[in-house]
Amino acid sequence: MTGMKEGAGDDPFADDPTPDTDSNSDAAEPVEADNASAESAASSASESGQPMQIPYKFRRDGVQDGRDRVPLFLQPETKNAERDALRELEGRFNGNVSLTDLREALMIVGLDHLNEVETELEEWGYGMTFD
Structure with a gap:
């Protein structure tokens, strides 16, 4: 097949660099900060033995996601x-x-x-x- 990566079952985006900003939000923020905050939340949740609850900012696709106008x-x-x-x-x-x-x-x-x-x-x- 042409145009397909070898090992089609693998993640085709695994080698792609992570973009610096989230294009779906109305205020772009560095992904580095997002990842650090998410990792911090995951770490504190796992230490307390409670299931991790991802903050709304990180689990949405954009700021209008899940909101009524x-x-x-x-x-x-x-x-x-x-x-x-x-x-x-x-x-x-x-x-x-x-x-x-x-x-x-x-x-x-x-x-x-x-x-x-x-x-x-x-x-x-x-x-x-x-x-």
Whole structure:
């Protein structure tokens, strides 16, 4: 057969170099860092005797994988704060942070802190009566 590698049962990609970035994410990160984080998670899971749970970032094909699309409309001040938070977290993680991941993380934290969300909504006028 032409065009086939010898030993078709072998992994034809075994000798191919690993690419430096993940082209399916909206923020490319070095594979080296991904592998180090995944290996660290595997190591700590095997030491504790618990089955390894691969973090969502590493088991997805792209940032939209497993997510529903929802519209998000932000006031200019909120959009600016979001941008600043993204830059701050990218500095903390020494690399790109997906805006989609940041938004969902912010949503989850907000859901865990409904009293603070209530306070913000009250500042926007919720709960006001004009009797």
